[in-house]
Amino acid sequence: MGTSPSTVRPSAGTGRPAAPPGGRPPSTTAVLVIACAAQFMVVLDVSIVNVALPAMRADLHLTPAGQQWIVNAYTLGFAGLLLLGGRIADLVGPRRAFLTGLGVFTLASLVGGLADGAGPLIAARAAQGVGGAVLAPATLTLIMTTFTEPRARTRAMGAWSAVMAAGGAAGAVVGGLLTEYAGWRWVLFVNVPVGVALFLAALAYVPRGAVGRGGLRRMDLPGAVTVTAGLTALVYGIISTESHGWGSPAVWGPLAAAGLLLAAFTLIESKVAHPLVPLRILRRRTLVTANIVTMLAGAAMFAMWFVLSLYFQQVLGYSAVRAGLAFVAGSVAIIAGSQIATRTITRTGPRPLLVAGTLTSTVGFLWLSRFAADGSYPVDVLGPFVLCTLGMGLSMMPATVAATSGVPREEAGLASGLTNTFRQVGGAVGLAVLATVASHTTATRLAEGGVSAAQALTDGFGRALLVGAVFTTCALAGALTLPTRRALARSGDAAAGA
Template identity: 65%
Template sequence: MTSAPPSLRTDPGPSTSRGVWTPMILVIACAAQFMVVLDVSIVNIALPDMKASLGLSPAGQQWIVNAYTLGFAGLLLLGGRAADLVGARRTFLAGLGVFTVASLACGLATGGAMLIAARAVQGIGGAILAPATLTLIMATFTEPRARTRAMGAWASVNAAAGAVGAMAGGLLTASAGWRWVFFVNVPIGVAFFAAALLYVPVGHGHHGGHGGLRRLDLPGALTVTAGLTALVYGIISTATTPWTSPHVWAALLAGLLLLAAFAVIESQVAAPLVPLSVLRRPTLAISNLVMIGLGSAMFALWFLLSLYLQQALGYSALETGLWFLPGCLGIIVGTRTSAHLIHRTGPRPLLVTGMSISTFGFLWLSRIGGHGPFVTTVAAPFVLCTLGLGMSMLPVTAAATTGIDRREAGLASGLVNTSRQVGGSLGLAILATIASHTARDHTGSTTQALTAGYGQAFLCAALFTACAGLGSLFLPGRPAVPAPGLPPGGRD
């Protein structure tokens, strides 16, 4: 007789980690994470079409990306705690539902403000969903090597989604219009919502299901989200307002004060979003700093390069998407290489190597103003950037979750995801502002000015990856040890 899917079982027996439904849970978790990360980059190539359709300003184009990443970054920690407290299945379904509905609203947007608001809600859905995917994997795969393989698949999907998103964005924009970069999420979200109801086991978290919601640190989540938003707003404002403007300084000061308030709240509440004691763990703290540098370079790479190809070189959305295919392959190769080697080398050598490769790629890419062939001036350094970034994703995630107790699995995954998104938001704001300032001050033609601006931004991205590589030297050199084994059954 065929056994029922785990979601229909009532016994807590040890079935999930070794049962026939385990691969399906991995597919569901990886597919959901793919969709969340995909939406960071899928809009990049469609931005010129959105600008023309909705009358967006250059700052508005940045906010289409940053509204998503800030909502994502600010509430990821809350999503991680929710997965721990009320159960990964409930959190997964709630996040997927919000994300899918917000995707529909993005596609139906009739103005820039509506699209930016819907993108922020979409980011909130992603923030609830993303930590639950990693928590599901850690709860399902209890044997160390099986867990590492599963995390390798998750990291591969995580890394490849950015590249595939850029390519898919070009194809969808060229064939169906920019709205379909959002509409495509709707049928996929509905399908995986149904699959999760059927295959993901029911659990109650560590504080009794819905009762755990009372322990969520909402004041902390709101202050950190508002603080990051104010900082990014202040940085982006300098594209049109001088740094000395009271408007800019007020936004930056408000951001810093809100982040300080967040730290005070975390030291006072009974169930903090980020227990300050966890940041005293050197490996976790360093891993998250490295992830900030990695995220800063990764997010800006897709955004700036897609605009350069379309605005400076005059490529179509379809041509731009196809040119991103080698970068997609570079990330996949880099991620699979690190998954194969990490048990022998540990995270440190792979991170140092990956960040070194990316730094060289960004330095090479900063010379895009030269007159060499496209393959050697853009495509080759682009592949080096993505190869190094892909090689670094799994090691930094493994380092951040090494030795983490099951009760803090959601917190650790939320922290490392938050660091990537925070780095991406701040890095994109800083590098896009640098590109804008450089282009504005350039005395040549529009194409020359844009090229000079993007080249300067890529040079600064090399500094981010170089700093991440230096930080990696302080991580453990021994092979990464997965988080302690979880009770069998894969339950929450």
């Protein structure tokens, strides 16, 4: 039998769950490793297929639209269900949510690797996104409920943020190597043994924690349906800009539907007894501001990987492996920035680190936008790329800390779901906007004549990166409005007292 909620409590001052009667305390190190590995796998899959798309297209005879939807289907399922996934972790417990999300994600990866056509592959990618939407909030909720002492929680969240950031950066590297040497199917198959190992490890090491009273019976079904449909319509409308103009009904129709559905969701949440998203949580200025900063920074960063991948392969003529390896420096810089943030946030609080991170990324974007069609990686890319990713590493964990500071334990999953939702929606918006700017600028330059295709592409990519700098500048402005470390500590004490 599992341990009852009342028998798994943190030991005073240690942040370590106390032992159940007659047993040993759960290993916090094991829980941290399991949570970080699962989050790495989820984030990795956002970008791992990018460099495999040409091989998938040739093998499965995909249309250009089908090729885009291999990426978009994952984003759609992931971003659309993150809020619901976060709330599920609160209602059924993070262990059950973790195992459920991991099981769906792993099975969908196997089905996708075996797919023999565009339809099954796109459906499998959408199912991966659904599994990831339940799994990702559960990983952060596991950390927040396992590590209760502030310093221990800060170190754990620093590791989680570094792994998450490195997962996004490593996707292109891993995808390139697997596609080149094992075949494109292994960008999906690689999740299967990892997922099975994590599932077994979670059964052995993740304790049965407290479950919200009433479990799923307290689920706000009308709210869940409207917010999931609204976010799905929003993301669908945004990613449709890749193949349609902003004035097309294929774009503004879903966006209008998203507005109506999200308005209905807000009305529902103000009326029901057990709302999916209690509106009081949105009155937390720090949470809302930190999530807006996360969304703006994510909009720039997600799109940067996409733009640089195209620049490497379409302008500089890199192979998939070489393009993937070009991102290694960014992965190292992200990890370095995350470690700096982890070691200093207890002294500075999140605001100074967020300001430094967004400022560093802004400088990097402005510098990177000046690369040339006949440029080289060491001269035109390496320096600004490292600045962009170092700033990302400095920002991610402090943004998560700020967004979850003072949030009651029973709403940890909801807070993490909100943070992940803002990040993913920001990524979808940023990719759509920057891709549109790049393609429009390239088409205009070609129509004017007198430039090569490589130069026109470079001009488009450079203009898109300038827009990325605008996003990070807005994120910097938001970071400057966050409260100080002492103010955050007071809000945390108030929540603990409540």
